Amino acid sequence: MRSLIVALIIHLTLNILVFLKGWDVFKTRKVLRTPWAVIFSFELIVYLVGFVFFRHLPPEIVHPIRMMGTTWMLFLLYLGGLVLIFDFLYLVFSRQLTRPKTLLNQPKKLKLTAFLSSMALVIFVLYYGGYKFNNPTVQQVNIDVNKPAAKPDSVRIAMIGDLHFGYLINRDDARRMVDLIMAQKPDLILFVGDILDSRIAPVREQKINEELRRLHAPLGVYSCTGNHEYRFEAEEKIEYLNNAGIKMLRDSAVLIDSSFYVVGREDFVVPHRLSLSQLLQRQHVDMRKPVIVLNHSPHDLDEEVNAGADISLYGHTHHGQAFPGNLATQLVFEVAHGYKKKGNTHVYVTSGLGLVGPQYRIGTVSEVVVLEVKFGG
Numbered sequence: 001m002r003s004l005i006v007a008l009i010i011h012l013t014l015n016i017l018v019f020l021k022g023w024d025v026f027k028t029r030k031v032l033r034t035p036w037a038v039i040f041s042f043e044l045i046v047y048l049v050g051f052v053f054f055r056h057l058p059p060e061i062v063h064p065i066r067m068m069g070t071t072w073m074l075f076l077l078y079l080g081g082l083v084l085i086f087d088f089l090y091l092v093f094s095r096q097l098t099r100p101k102t103l104l105n106q107p108k109k110l111k112l113t114a115f116l117s118s119m120a121l122v123i124f125v126l127y128y129g130g131y132k133f134n135n136p137t138v139q140q141v142n143i144d145v146n147k148p149a150a151k152p153d154s155v156r157i158a159m160i161g162d163l164h165f166g167y168l169i170n171r172d173d174a175r176r177m178v179d180l181i182m183a184q185k186p187d188l189i190l191f192v193g194d195i196l197d198s199r200i201a202p203v204r205e206q207k208i209n210e211e212l213r214r215l216h217a218p219l220g221v222y223s224c225t226g227n228h229e230y231r232f233e234a235e236e237k238i239e240y241l242n243n244a245g246i247k248m249l250r251d252s253a254v255l256i257d258s259s260f261y262v263v264g265r266e267d268f269v270v271p272h273r274l275s276l277s278q279l280l281q282r283q284h285v286d287m288r289k290p291v292i293v294l295n296h297s298p299h300d301l302d303e304e305v306n307a308g309a310d311i312s313l314y315g316h317t318h319h320g321q322a323f324p325g326n327l328a329t330q331l332v333f334e335v336a337h338g339y340k341k342k343g344n345t346h347v348y349v350t351s352g353l354g355l356v357g358p359q360y361r362i363g364t365v366s367e368v369v370v371l372e373v374k375f376g377g
Contacts, residue, residue, distance in 0.1 A: 008051060011069070014076040015044060021083055025115040028108045043072050054167070059202045062167045070168070070358040074322065075122055082118040129322060129360030136180060136353055136366035141339055142374075143346045145310045147290045149259035149375035155219065158186035159369040161296075161315025162352030164228065165208050166197030169354045174211040177353055181215060184370050188219040188256065192315035192350065193226025193267060193296030195241055200233050203240070212244035219256050222247045224264035224294035226316065228356075249294065253283035260290035260375070263309075267296045276307040290375055298333055298349045305345045311373065312347050319351035323363035337364070 019040045026032040050057070050065035057065075087103050096102040149155075158181050165174055181189065196203055203209075215221050223246050229237055238248050247254070249264020251274045256262055263285065266273040274282065276293065285291060290310045298314035305312070319337035320326035329336035333349070340347045350369050355361075 007073075011047065011073055012044075014073065014080060015040060018076045018080050018083075021080075022115065025111050028112060043068065047072070055201075059167060059170065059205050062202070063170050066168050067359065071126065071360075074358040074360060075126060078122040078125065079118055082122065083115065086114045086118065125362060126360055129362040132361035132364075133355065133359045133366050134176075136177075136368060138180075138184065139350075139367045139369045140372065141348060141369060142372045143311060144374050144376060145290045145346070146344075146376055147288065147310060149290055151257055151259045152187075152375070154372065154374045155260075156185070156187045157292075157371040157373060158184045158189045158217070159192065159313055159348065159350060159371055160189070160353050161192040161350040162194040162226070162318055162354055162356075163191075164194055164197040164352075164354040164356055165203050166199065167202045168357070168359065169197065170202075171206040171208050171211060173354070174206075174208050178211050178214050180353075180368055184368060186217050186370070188262075189215055189217045189221040190262065190292070190294060190313060191221075191223030191246065192294050192313050193224050194228040194315060194352075194354075195223060195226070195246065196237050197228055197354075197356065198231055200237050200240060203237075209240065209244040212241070212246060215245060220247065220254075221245055222249055222254065222262050222264060222294070224249055224296055225267045225270070226296040227267050227269045230267060230269050251279050253279070253285050255289075260292065261285050263291060263293045265293065265295045268299065276303050276309070280307060290373075298335055298347075301334055301340075301342055301345075301347055304347075305343045309345050311371070312345050314347070314349045315352055317349060317351065318355060319364040321355055321362075321364060322358065322360055326363045 022036050023033060026036055046065055047069045050062060050069060054062050090106060091097045091100065091102065094102060160181060163169060163177065223241065225238065225248060242248050249262065251266045253261050253263040263279065263283070265276065265279065280287070287308050291308065292311040292313065293304050293309040294313050295304065296314065297316040301312065317329045317333055317336050320329040335347055335349045337349050337351045348369060348371070351364050351367055353366050353368060
């Protein structure tokens with residue numbers, strides 16, 4: 001609930017600031033003031049209705065309300081940012097940095113042109129970002145593991161992270177995503193957590209499990225837990241995924257075809273989570289065989305490297321989803337997105353297939369990762 005209150009405060013603040021800026025800009029074009037006020041009023045009323053009554057409304061209604069609200073917030077963030085940049089540059093070039101009141105006396109035509117141009121740019125960026133979200137990429141990665149496997153000398157793995165099924169990522173998205181995953185014809189499907197987003201109610205009501213049951217691979221379908229699995233109704237959501245055919249590995253390991261191990265770690269929000277070394281020991285993992293570790297958050301790559309994992313797979317970051325979030329994640333994480341060889345461990349952090357909040361990829365990609373793994377030794 002706290003996160004919803006914070007979102008509401010940010011939403012209201014951005015609405016007020018950008019509305020007042022537009023109201024001032026349009027004082028020379030009063031014909032634009034009326035639609036400007038109508039748009040803001042309509043959006044705010046619908047957003048507040050969704051905020052207060054979302055638990056009492058069907059997903060078919062909550063989905064477009066949340067789509068509109070999250071899109072509007074991103075629109076306001078970008079438009080407000082461009083306005084601030086323009087005002088700053090105006091003060092710099094007019095040599096009035098110490099006199100911000102000069103902004104009140106900007107040439108009317110310049111102010112109007114800059115504002116409308118900024119709006120047009122933001123709309124184009126959002127359109128392109130929506131296209132990128134709805135048209136994920138398939139990232140091919142070749143990995144050579146210097147350990148023998150008993151049977152296959154190679155395996156084709158579909159790696160997927162952060163689907164976030166719920167009110168925003170709905171059954172239509174689930175159908176599209178499952179189709180894309182199955183089109184890769186993987187031998188093994190591995191998720192790295194956050195398959196479900198928040199409450200389980202919208203997932204049940206939309207029967208998303210019917211789409212998940214279409215996932216199949218000769219060597220199985222597995223996932224570790226993510227922090228969103230633990231946000232609400234954790235045990236119920238994990239049971240739901242298990243029943244949908246996704247084997248949830250919770251600080252546990254499975255030997256695949258007597259050849260290699262897949263180890264799934266509990267998310268770091270779980271206080272009793274085992275260290276990877278403890279987990280490998282308790283699960284009697286034979287380190288002479290290849291070991292693939294699923295760990296939702298890449299906040300400490302060294303733990304997998306030091307424990308001797310051959311492949312370590314992560315999600316969680318979304319690569320920031322939308323600019324400048326991608327820059328922020330690169331500062332926070334050693335690997336925010338993509339491949340890295342660290343020691344003897346092959347690391348891949350996926351930016352995810354789904355999203356939290358606004359369904360736009362700006363400066364990032366939605367992806368399915370196909371790992372072509374060859375064993376040797």
